[in-house]
Amino acid sequence: MGHFFNxxxxxxxxxxxxxxxxxxxxLAIGLGVAANTTIFSIVSAVLLDPLPYPDPxxxxxxxxxxxxxxxxxxxxxxxxxFLEWQRRSxxxxxxxxxxxxxxxxxxxxxxxxRLRGAAVSGSYFEVLGATAAQGRLLNADxxxxxxxxxxxxxxxxxLRRFAGDPSIVGKPLQLDEEPxxxxxxxxxxxEPVLVDAEIWSATRIPxxxxxxxxxxxxxxxxxxxxxxALARERMSAMARQLVExxxxxxxxxxxxxxxxxxxxxxxxxxxxxxxxxxxxxxMIACVNVALLLMARAAARTREITxxxxxxxxxxxxxxxxxxxxxxxxxxGALAGLxxxxxxxxxxxxxxxxxxxxxxxxxINAAVLTFTAxxxxxxxxxxxxxxxxxxxxxxxxGLLRDSGSDPGMxxxxxxxxxxxxxxAVVLLSGAGQMLRSLDKLQHVDLGFRAPGxxxxxxxxxxxxxxxxxxxxxxxxSVLDRLGSTPDVAGAGIVSVLPLSGSDTDLxxxxxxxxxxATPAEEPTAWFRLVSxxxxxxxxxxxxxxRGFAExxxxxSPCVVLINRSLxxxxxxxxxxxxxxxFAMGQSCEVAGIVNDIHHRGPxxxxxxxMYFSMHQRPLRGQxxxxxxxxxxxxxxxxGLRAVIRSEDPALPPGTIRTLEDxxxxxxxxxxxISLMIGGFAGVAFVLALVGVHGLLSxxxxxxxxxxxxxxxxxxxxxxxxxLVAAGSAWTVxxxxxxxxxxxxxxxxxxxxxLFGVEPGDPLxxxxxxxxxxxxxxxxxxxxxxxxxRVDPNAALRIE
Numbered sequence: 001m002g003h004f005f006n007x008x009x010x011x012x013x014x015x016x017x018x019x020x021x022x023x024x025x026x027l028a029i030g031l032g033v034a035a036n037t038t039i040f041s042i043v044s045a046v047l048l049d050p051l052p053y054p055d056p057x058x059x060x061x062x063x064x065x066x067x068x069x070x071x072x073x074x075x076x077x078x079x080x081x082f083l084e085w086q087r088r089s090x091x092x093x094x095x096x097x098x099x100x101x102x103x104x105x106x107x108x109x110x111x112x113x114r115l116r117g118a119a120v121s122g123s124y125f126e127v128l129g130a131t132a133a134q135g136r137l138l139n140a141d142x143x144x145x146x147x148x149x150x151x152x153x154x155x156x157x158x159l160r161r162f163a164g165d166p167s168i169v170g171k172p173l174q175l176d177e178e179p180x181x182x183x184x185x186x187x188x189x190x191e192p193v194l195v196d197a198e199i200w201s202a203t204r205i206p207x208x209x210x211x212x213x214x215x216x217x218x219x220x221x222x223x224x225x226x227x228x229a230l231a232r233e234r235m236s237a238m239a240r241q242l243v244e245x246x247x248x249x250x251x252x253x254x255x256x257x258x259x260x261x262x263x264x265x266x267x268x269x270x271x272x273x274x275x276x277x278x279x280x281x282x283m284i285a286c287v288n289v290a291l292l293l294m295a296r297a298a299a300r301t302r303e304i305t306x307x308x309x310x311x312x313x314x315x316x317x318x319x320x321x322x323x324x325x326x327x328x329x330x331x332g333a334l335a336g337l338x339x340x341x342x343x344x345x346x347x348x349x350x351x352x353x354x355x356x357x358x359x360x361x362x363i364n365a366a367v368l369t370f371t372a373x374x375x376x377x378x379x380x381x382x383x384x385x386x387x388x389x390x391x392x393x394x395x396x397g398l399l400r401d402s403g404s405d406p407g408m409x410x411x412x413x414x415x416x417x418x419x420x421x422x423a424v425v426l427l428s429g430a431g432q433m434l435r436s437l438d439k440l441q442h443v444d445l446g447f448r449a450p451g452x453x454x455x456x457x458x459x460x461x462x463x464x465x466x467x468x469x470x471x472x473x474x475x476s477v478l479d480r481l482g483s484t485p486d487v488a489g490a491g492i493v494s495v496l497p498l499s500g501s502d503t504d505l506x507x508x509x510x511x512x513x514x515x516a517t518p519a520e521e522p523t524a525w526f527r528l529v530s531x532x533x534x535x536x537x538x539x540x541x542x543x544x545r546g547f548a549e550x551x552x553x554x555s556p557c558v559v560l561i562n563r564s565l566x567x568x569x570x571x572x573x574x575x576x577x578x579x580x581f582a583m584g585q586s587c588e589v590a591g592i593v594n595d596i597h598h599r600g601p602x603x604x605x606x607x608x609m610y611f612s613m614h615q616r617p618l619r620g621q622x623x624x625x626x627x628x629x630x631x632x633x634x635x636x637x638g639l640r641a642v643i644r645s646e647d648p649a650l651p652p653g654t655i656r657t658l659e660d661x662x663x664x665x666x667x668x669x670x671x672i673s674l675m676i677g678g679f680a681g682v683a684f685v686l687a688l689v690g691v692h693g694l695l696s697x698x699x700x701x702x703x704x705x706x707x708x709x710x711x712x713x714x715x716x717x718x719x720x721x722l723v724a725a726g727s728a729w730t731v732x733x734x735x736x737x738x739x740x741x742x743x744x745x746x747x748x749x750x751x752x753l754f755g756v757e758p759g760d761p762l763x764x765x766x767x768x769x770x771x772x773x774x775x776x777x778x779x780x781x782x783x784x785x786x787x788r789v790d791p792n793a794a795l796r797i798e
Contacts, residue, residue, distance in 0.1 A: 008327055010320070022328070024689065025292045029332020031682050032285030033374050034339035035278040038347060039675075041340070041367045043271050045360040047264050052191055054129035060228070061194070061262040062096060062218040062235070065253035073255055077218050079209035082121070084247055085218070085238075092234040093220035097124040098203060099195050100216050101501075103458055103621065105651050106161070108174030112651035114458065115157070115175075118197035121205070125152075125186075127221045128193060134158070135169035135184030142183075142202040149180045154198040155188045175199075176460035177649070191357070193219055193259065211247060219259065232256050267355050270672045273429075273749055277679045280426045282374065284686045286381040287419040289332075291690050293325060294412055322379065329378040333371050337363070350674070352667035413726075416690045417734040423680070423687035424738025424771055429749060430680035431763035432756050433673040439755035440666055446596030446605065447497065448538030451488075451628045452658040453635045454496055457643060457650060458621040467617045473646065474613065474622065478530060480642045481626055486634035488627045491533030492613055495525075496623035497598045498661040503527075507582035507609075509569060524565050524607040525598070526582070528618055534593065536627050544576045544591030547612045557587035557615055563595045565607035582609070583616070600665030602754050625658075632657045672752060684771075687734075688778045695727055695782035706786055716787050723783045724776070731775030738771075739764050 015022045050056050062085070063074040077085070082098045089096055102117035122143030130137060137152055151173070153162075162168050172179045180201070192198075194217045203216075222231050235254040243252065261268075341363060348358055464470050474492050481490035495501055506521040508514070515521045531547045534540075542563065551558055559580055566575045578589045595605035613622075624643070628635035636655045643650060706719055746758035756763075 008323060012327075014324075021292055025289050025328050026332045026335055028285045028288045028292075028686055028689070029329055029378055030335030030339060031686070032278075032282035032378070033333045033336025033371060034343070035281045035679055035682065036374055037336055037340045037363075037367060037371050038344055039271070039274045039278045040370050041344065041363060042348075042351070042358075042361050043275055044364075044366050044370075045362070046355060046357050047268060047271060048366075049357070049360065051260055051263070052189055056259065058222040058224075059127060059193075059259040060093075060220050060222060060231070060256045061259055062093075062220050063255045063257065064214065065239075065255040068253065074257070076214040077216050078211050078213045079203075079205045079216060080211035081242070081247065082216055082218060083205060083207070083209060084242055086121075086123075088238050088241070089220070089235060092223065092226055092231040092238075094223045095123045095126045096218060096220040097121045097127045098205075098216040098218045099124060099193065100203070101195050102197075102201065103456075103653075104175040104199065104201075105177075105458055105460060106173065106175060107177045107460065107649055107651075109161075112649060113161070114651045114653045115199050116197050117199040117201065118192065118195040119201050119203045121203050124200070124219075127219050128190075129221075130190055131187045132184040133187045134166065135182070137184050137186070138200060138202055143204055145204050145206045147202065147204060149178070149201065150183045151175070151180050152184045152186060152200045153182060154186050154190065154192075157198040158185045176458070177462040178460065193263075220256075228256065228258065263356050267352075267668070269751055270668060273752060274672065274675055274679075276748075277426055277429065277676045280422050281679050281683045281686075282378070283381075284419050284422050284683045284690075286378055287415050287422075288686050288690050288693075289325070289328065289378065290381070291412060291415055291419075291693055293321075294415075326375075326379045329375045332378065333375040336374075337368075337371060347675075351671055353664065354668065413730055416687075416730050417737065419687045419690045420731055420734025420771065420775070421738035421741060423683040424735050424767060425742045425745060426676070426680040426683045427767045427771070428739065428742035428763055429746070430673070430677040431767055432746065432749065432753060432758070432760050433669070433676050435760065435763060436753045436756045437666070437669050437673045440601045440669055443597060443601035445497075445601060445662070446539060446594050447658075449498075449658040449662050451632060451635075452537070452625060453628060453632050453639060453655060454623050454625045454658060454661075455636075455639055455643065455655040456496060456499070456621065456623045456653045458653070459650070470618050471613065474530070474618065474624070477624060477642055477646055478532070480646065481624075481639065484638040484642060486629050486631075486638040488629040489532060489536040490624065490626045491536040492528075492530040492618075492622050492624060493533055494528040494613070494618065494622050495598075496625070497537075497596060498600060498658060498665060499623070500599070502598065505582055507580050510579040510581055510586065522569055524561075524609050526609050526611065528611050528613045528616055528622070530613055533625070536625055537596075539596065540594045542592045542594055543574075544589070546591055546593075547610075547614075551612045552614050555615070557585050558590040558612070559587040560591045560593050560610040561589055562593050562605065562608040562610075564605045565609060566592050568607055580609070587611070600662070602665070602669070632659075669752070669754070684774070688774055691727065691731060691775055692778040692782065695723060695779055719786050720783050723786045724779055727775060727779040727782075728772075731772060735768055735771045735775075739768060742767075 051059070053059060061074075062077070064077050064081070065073055066075050067073050077098065079098075082096075085096050097120060099118050099120045102119045104115055104117050106113045106115055120138065122138050122140040125137040126139075132152075133155055135152075138150070141147060142150055153168075158164060158168060168182050169184060171182055173182060174180075222228065226234075232255075235256060239252060239254040344361070344363070348361060351358055459470055459473060464473065478490050478492065481487045495503055502525050504523050504525045506523050509522065529547070531549065531551075534546055541560075544560075546560065547558070559582070561575065569575075570578075575589050575592065580587050580589065593608075593610060596608075597603060597605060598608070624639065626635050626639050636657075640655060706722075709722075710719065742764070743759040746760075750758045
């Protein structure tokens, strides 16, 4: 320890002779550590930390598996099939539960509010292992048909709307103007599963519920003595039994997925891509530190040689130099933590809201341990090689000659090539991500999002019991909006584009053979719309006609289909006039509507059909869409005022612009692109610093050679070409190697790209040109320094 403290004191004294180099090294390490620490803090909270439930590894999501019938691996289940799962899954699952979205309106209070809710089976909280802060949670008795209507509220809702009133348990609430009783409050920190909710009610599925209506998501808890593999085997056997009993659909199976994988699946690949990109930044920072330390060691050759001549062992010299590197790495890590603390909140602010558990991202013990590990890694990678090379002394040769070491120069150049190559790999990935984002932002959605404002409302059944009363409400709202100055047009739709919701149905094309099994029936997403909906959205009727005032309840049913549905089931033939049997009624295809990207620009259009809300039963929940005549803010205010004037007790719900909703669908690719682009920029700057340092080091070490060249007749331009040629060779070799590496690694980010092929040639060309130009710019200062070498002064050095 005495040697260690002596080495630390000596390092601090020696740093005063080259403060610029030391600060550059600390900054390089700090940037690399900050990038890694920031992303690791997100990865740790989202991917690595266990879910906040007892024994979370035993909680699974239970999906129907339709791959054998050309369907999806992860599909919802139906009420009837869930009842069968409850009865038959005991040898694999200790409990199984279902959940579906529910959006009740809190009424009977001064400020009505639309709540985020979920209807769940009685075993939902048992599967999670959740506990109550007040009262009790839902149980099997609450889930029986005919049981009293009770709810459980979240701890956050209890504090926000009821001021933490301890007497809330047993009190009645008005939800959708119907009385319910609060039986409990969840413990703080409970994370809802599958459906984001702050209030829960029981599903109360009746016996004999339908099997084919897939509207529920399911979770289960593995039995203590059952592994995931064994549970999958037993649930698959159960699925085959259900098919044989004519309960399940032919060819359907069951797929169990750990809850952690289901929760983090959509963000796992993007976060791992970010983690890989910051690892590249740290490697470049380590190479930069190694280059700086090698340059500093070259300047200290005589000092190290004298120490060796006075009896210092090679291990003692290495230990001294590693101590200096450790001190540099520790200060760089401290700077990195400061940078992380200053920027983490800003980075989280632009992160997609869909990423689970962002609220848990903090600089905690795991992050500090990770930073300490980075410090040691940086010390070993950045300092070990320079220390070993510097300690390898030729006493007589180095005491006699202060010339350059050709071997050291070649190694220095090789490290710069590696540095440039790593930066090019990162720049190529960032370039492909940015091009992909640009293509996403320019996708034709099939409707004009700018200027559209929407409000989703839910009509309470207590006052809107009949279909006629629901229809009259929406028709009256449309009439009022028609005379609102800030609204250019208004429409109604049952499922709003970009909302993340959808509803599908099976149908038959009349005149064609019946499908052999229900699984072979044609399917499509369906929407109920008002007559003016397509015009408000900016959609086109490509063939036939749209809905008209004559399409009423007492007139023949008509349906409009989109281009994708027509191409899938008519293969280029004219579908106009064909008849579809859907939802118990035969309807004529009256028109074809253009495709829209309902789920966002990154998801291709799917078959859709549209029914008139004047011909089909419209449920209480729908979205009112208006096109702004002036500004979206004014249109939103007008929409809110109309809803309140039509029904003062009705909460208008969240009023959103479709541009904001579109922005949320692009939030993840935008975040990933910006982050990788930012890290690539840092890596690029560090690489240019390495190029500049290499050339400056080379000019300083070769000043005698340059002086001799000038003395025997070399011109200034000859000296400039000498330096430029070295720079071009180094940067060009690194760029080519980096492009080769980028092409090999580009397959790993293919799932993150849209409209851009891995190894995109345009990106490669642009990156190559940028790197070569920037590399030559980094050559200017060393080149000017070489051109000003005085041959007399250079020859007098010895």
